[in-house]
Amino acid sequence: MNETRDAWEQVVGRLVRRRLVRAALVVLALLYAGAIYAPLLASDRPYVLVGIDYREYGEARRTLLPATTNLARLLREGPEEYGARRAASGGFGWEEAVAAEEEAAARRVATMQAYLAGEPRAAVLGDLSARVDAAVAAGRSGDRERATAHADAARELAGAIQTSLAARDPRRPGEGEVTLRPVRRHPLWQAIGATELFFMVLWTLVLLGPLWGRAVDRLLLGGDPTRIRRARAAKLAAVLALSLLGALAGGRGGGGSTSLESASIKAGLTSGDIVATRVVFPPLSFGFAELRAGERLRPPSWAGGAARAPAGAGAGPPEVEVLYGEPAAASPWRHLLGTDSLGRDLLVRLLWGGRISLTVGLVSAVLLVLIGTAVGAAAGYFGGWIDLVLSRVIEVVLCIPAFFLILTVVAFTDPAVVPPLVAIAVVIALVRWTGVARLARAEVLRLRELEFTLAARALGASALRTIFRHVLPNAIGPILVAGAFAVAAGILTESALSFLGLGVSHPIPSWGALATESRSPAHWWIQVFPGLLIFVTVVCYNLVGDAIRDAVDPRMRIESR
Amino acid sequence: MKREDPSATLPRGTAGARAPLLALRGLCTYFRGETGVARAVDGVDLEILPRETVGLVGESGCGKSVTALSILRLVPDPPGFHAGGEIRFAGRDLLRLPAAEMRRIRGNEVAMIFQEPMTALNPVFAVGEQIAEAVRLHQGLSRREASARAARMLEQVGIPDPARRARSYPHQLSGGMRQRVMIAMAVSCGPRLLIADEPTTALDVTVQAQILALLADLQRRTGMSMLLITHDLGVVAETADRVAVMYAGRVVEHAGVRELFARPRHPYTVGLLRSRPDLARPGERLPAIEGAVPSAFALPAGCRFHPRCPRAAARCVAEEPALLPAPAAAGEHAVACHFPVAEEP
DSSP states (O other), rough: OOSOOHHHHHHHHHHSHHHHHHHHHHHHHHHHHHHHHHHHBBBBBOOOEEEEEEEHHHHHHHHHHHHHHHHHHHHHHHHHHHHHTTTTTTOOOOOHHHHHHHHHHHHHHHHHHHHHHHHHHGGGHHHHHHHHHHHHHHHHOOHHHHHHHHHHHHHHHHHHHHHHHHHOTTTTTTTTOOOOOOOEHHHHHOOHHHHHHHHHHHHHHHHHHHHHHHHHHHHHIOOOOOHHTTTTEEEEHHHHHHHHHHHHHHHHHHHOOOOOOSOHHHHHHHHEEEEEEEEEOOOOOTTTTTOGGGGTTOOOOGGGGHHHEEEEEESSSSOOOTTTTTTOOOOTTTTTTOOOOTBBBHHHHHHHHHHHHHOOOOOOHHHHHHHHHHHHHHHHHHHHHHHHHHHHHHHHHHHHHHHHHHHHHHHOOOTTTTTTTHHHHHHHOOOOHHHHHHHHHHHHHHHHHHHHHHHHHHOOOHHHHHIIIIHHHHHHHHHHHHHHHHHHHHHHHHHHHHTTOOOOOSSSOOOHHHHOOOOOOOGHHHHHHOOOOHHHHHHHHHHHHHHHHTOOOTTTHHHHH | OOOOHHHSSSOOOOTTTTTOOOOEEEEEEEEEETTTTEEEEEEEEOOOOOOEEEEOOOOOTTTTTHHHHHTTSSSOOTTTEEEEEEEEETTTGGSSHHHHHHHHHTTTTTTEEEEEHHHOOOTTOOOOHHHHHHHHHHOOOOHHHHHHHHHHHHHHTTTSSSHTTTTOOOSSSSHHHHHHHHHHHHHHOOOOOOEEEEEEEEEEEEHHHHHHHHHHHHHHOOOOOOEEEOHHHHHHHHHHHEEEEEEEEEEEEEEHHHHHHSSSHHHHHHHHHHTOTTTTTOOOOOOOSSOOOOOOOOOOSSSTTTGGOOOOOOHHHOOOOOOOTTTOOOSSSEEESSSSOSOOO
């Protein structure tokens, strides 16, 4: 029976047999989902916003004239004069300055056009933009006279627009007479980068894998095991291709924002600067760095957080500020897990913090397994002086007090040059690979003496081929287990570093940094929840590591029982 | 170390003056140890003709396996090293070949099967994949062609339901099956020489006979030569054309299989043949050769067998005998003894 299943099916089958391991896999999948989807789950930006941002329109209208004036001045001066003026202070070249001003003008025009669609007077914006283009083209080709003429015309148009196209802002009635149309925007979408999108698509496909995988097997492949097996690589390629495609599409969709907004959309909606006809917020409508002076150290909802909140409204402490789109002050859904000492939502910060912690753990583990396996396999397989040298190197690295080295390196790297996330992961890998290396060396030493290694050589396999195809696959069990432990250790190390204040920079959260934000037992939730997540992740990785060891060992014939 | 040109004295194969496929001339493979140098193989002369099976017999530790590994240049270095002599295979000196060239010979022209079919197969790959790998390494077949070839090879070595068995892992097969897989792997590229290092030692007797029959059958079909290393004289009697007897790193006697069993000349060979159980004399205590094989670190001076030899004399201690044609031998028969046994014991 079991001979009809190939290696992959057997490994997966054994892996998911134990209930505890299945649970651990599900928990890990959810933790990673929380980290990957954090921007979609918890953000102060709405998914969809259909409305009029009077603040934005007003700013575009008011600053259109300065932008065109600057452009006109640049074109009048030409590169030489501009160079002379800027020589002292350095900075942009003339070309770059022109491009920047041109872009500033274009963005203001585009913003106004969006709100003025259908308004006959908006045609003048088109004239302006044509003038700007002509002026810049002439300026670049060196025709300074024509450039100046066009730029001056554009400036006059901008002045006219400023006075004539004032909006009828409900907060300043009587100021203007132009009626604006609501514009549909996706502020959350625009904040998501291509890398984030890649992982979101990837993880969605992975999580739904059992569903679509089974559907494809049954409908497209007719349930034939051989065809299903052959399609495995194609499926993996399809998942990666779709994720890449998603990242590319997202990179294009999110990149070209015409928005000038800088302040919080929630604040705008609350104050009336933005008048919306339709807003959809994420389930948790708080940003990870959103401060609330009135809600410092609010306990979790079920521990009295919701009940206590209105009491603060009366006396000394500042009032609870409830912005548009947020649950009411007394709602249990507001700050479900409480807030920290600055009034930031703990649940939101836990979701975002998982990104740092889980990434550091995974990246450092992958790196250290690669380094350790390479060094250990070389030492064990070649033996002789290579083993001698590599073993001494391992011992030297082992002697270094790893945590203090990590501390030192992280303290002395410039976060502007090397992101702390990368620095931490790399340094952890560079000092922690020795364990895996010793393990790999011992395994390879054992396997090298077995006859199948000799048999492989006798069949004409080269040394590298023997190592990679015959020795390492047999050593992969212990190495994978060590790798799973390394993920757990990496998460702990990152937590410890953040706890000491040397992790990723504030206000980006990580689980370790969250745990350190209060040391008072009265504010237990601040230590307990991040600690619990770290604990659960580490335990899950250990469980899974253990299960992998059993699953990749073909000699374990559990299924015959 | 002074030695006459051994090729002049070596007995030729029965088929006349065919050029040997493999010729070992004074092969020496030593090992560096903490207490000195172990002379595991110390001047072995051996020839194998095309289509011929040569049995290499001797006690444990006499250098049979090291000889085999030396031919493929697979003696682990360090601590092992080649200390002299040459290995000519099909006109080429294997010891001078560059490593890449040597890899093309291994498995493709000279293949080897091992004693322990349990450990000689990679436990994490299906056996079909392992056979296919050998084919792909040397013949550049596609993945699909190679796995088809693997199934065909499994069929040739008498494994039922080869397509299904190709997907089995070594632990799912019996010992005899595993040895068949090993053989399939070794012959998959059509080697001209197959080195079988104790191929039947780990198997039970009925399976042994099947495996030997299979090897003989494959040899007849493919025309390859075979070097059969064993300590089992029964196996040699059944399969080999010629036999070389090794003792303490050297070949001490060399003859056609019938000649050797009928008229052994070296006292060591005589002792070996005597120590076999004999159904004609049940219940008798088996005569054993007194003493043990000398350590390769401290080989005795003169004839290496003299401390255990009933015929030893002063000359045996002083002078090492060369492998020379036996006096009054019928056909080819060479022996390295100052006082060879004259008649049937």
